Amino acid sequence: xxxxDSHTHLDFPDFDADRSALLAESRALGVRRMVVLGxxxxxxxRVWDLVQSDPDLYAAFGxxxxxxxxxxxxDLPTLGDWLTRLHGHRQLCAVxxxxxxxxxxxxxxxxxxxxxxxxxxxxxxxxxxxLIHVRRSHAAVIATLKRFKLKRAGIIHAFAGSREEARxxxxxxxxxxxxxxxxxxxxxxxxxxxAELPLESIVLETDSPDMAPVMFPGQRNSPAHLPAIxxxxxxxxxxxxxxxxxxxxxxxxxxxGW
Numbered sequence: 001x002x003x004x005d006s007h008t009h010l011d012f013p014d015f016d017a018d019r020s021a022l023l024a025e026s027r028a029l030g031v032r033r034m035v036v037l038g039x040x041x042x043x044x045x046r047v048w049d050l051v052q053s054d055p056d057l058y059a060a061f062g063x064x065x066x067x068x069x070x071x072x073x074x075d076l077p078t079l080g081d082w083l084t085r086l087h088g089h090r091q092l093c094a095v096x097x098x099x100x101x102x103x104x105x106x107x108x109x110x111x112x113x114x115x116x117x118x119x120x121x122x123x124x125x126x127x128x129x130x131l132i133h134v135r136r137s138h139a140a141v142i143a144t145l146k147r148f149k150l151k152r153a154g155i156i157h158a159f160a161g162s163r164e165e166a167r168x169x170x171x172x173x174x175x176x177x178x179x180x181x182x183x184x185x186x187x188x189x190x191x192x193x194x195a196e197l198p199l200e201s202i203v204l205e206t207d208s209p210d211m212a213p214v215m216f217p218g219q220r221n222s223p224a225h226l227p228a229i230x231x232x233x234x235x236x237x238x239x240x241x242x243x244x245x246x247x248x249x250x251x252x253x254x255x256x257g258w
Contacts, residue, residue: 001245003230004252005034005223007097007131007157007177007205010057011046014209014220023054026223030245032056033258034223037097037131039064041075044082051091058256059086060094060131062119065101065112076118083126093256094154095123096131100144103135113140120148129154129255132174138165145172155203155255158211163193170201175251177205180213180221183232194236203255204230204248 005026015022026034036051038044038061051059061082063071079095086092098119100112123130129152134141138161153173158181159166166176176197182190204226212221213229227241234244252258 001030001227001230001242002249003029003031003204003226003245004249005031005206005208005226006155006203006252006255007179008034008036008208008223009039009210010034010036010208010223011043011050012209015222019050022222022224026226027056029224029227031223031226033058033252035060035093035131035256037094038062039097040067040070041072041078042070048086055091058091058093060092060096062096062098062131063115064097065099065107065115065133066104068107068111068115071115076115079119080122083122083128087126092128094129094131095119095126096154097133097157098130099133099157100137100141101133101135102137102140109140113144116141116144117148120144120150123152123154124148124150127152131155131157133157134159134161138162142168142172145169145174152257153255155205157205158207160187160190161193162189163196166193166197166201170198174201175203175255176201177203178229178233179205179207180211180216180225180229182236183213183215183229185214191236194233195238197237199239199243199247200251202244202248203252204233204244
C-alpha cells in the first residue's frame with residue numbers, strides 16, 4: 001500500500017532529534033512521498049534544505065495567516081523571488097500554506113485577505129497548485145477562489161466543512177485534505193460528510209507534528225501515522241484501506257503533477 005503525505009511540517013524543531021529515523025520508518029510503512037510546507041519567510045530556507053537532502057520530499061512556500069503579525073511587506077516580493085528561482089524544479093510543488101483564519105479573532109481580516117489574494121495570484125502566475133488553510137472562513141475562501149479560478153486549483157487542508165462547502169470546493173477543482181481530526185469520535189458532522197465525499201476528491205495528510213489521530217492521543221503526529229489514519233478513515237467511509245490509499249495517491253499525483 002503506497003501513500004503520499006500531502007501536508008507536513010517536517011522542518012519544525014519537533015523532529016530535530018529523530019528526523020532521519022522517522023523518514024525511514026515512514027517509508028517502511030509505505031509513505032513514499034511527503035510535502036513540507038513553508039509558513040513564514042524565516043523557515044523557507046530550512047524547508048528547502050530539508051527537501052534537498054531527500055529526493056522523496058517536496059516543498060511548498062507560503063505566508064500562513066496564523067503568522068500574520070510576523071510577516072513583513074517585503075516577504076511577498078521575496079516569495080515571488082523564491083518561486084522564480086525554483087520555477088521548474090522537480091521538488092517545488094505548490095504555493096502554501098496560505099489562506100484565511102477567522103478562528104483567531106485578533107488576526108486582522110483585511111490584511112489576511114490581501115495576503116491571501118496576492119499569494120493566489122502568485123500560484124496563478126507560476127501555474128502552481130495552492131495549499132489552503134481554512135478555519136471558520138469557508139464562505140470567504142470560496143468567494144475568493146471563485147474570483148481567481150486557479151488553473152491547477154490545489155488542496156483544502158484539514159477539510160472540516162459541510163457537504164455544501166465540499167461541493168463548492170470540488171466544483172472549483174480542489175481536493176479535500178483529510179487527516180487525524182475526523183478519526184476522533186466527537187467529529188460526528190465530519191463522519192456524515194465523509195460518507196458522501198467522492199473518492200476522486202480526497203487526499204490524505206497528517207499536518208505533522210499537529211492534529212494527531214485518535215489512535216495516538218497527545219502524541220507528536222508524523223507521516224508514520226498515515227497508514228493508521230488511512231485505515232480509520234476508510235472504515236468511516238465503508239472502504240478498504242487499500243481503496244482509499246490508491247485513490248488518495250492518484251489524487252495527490254494529479255494535484256502535484258507527479
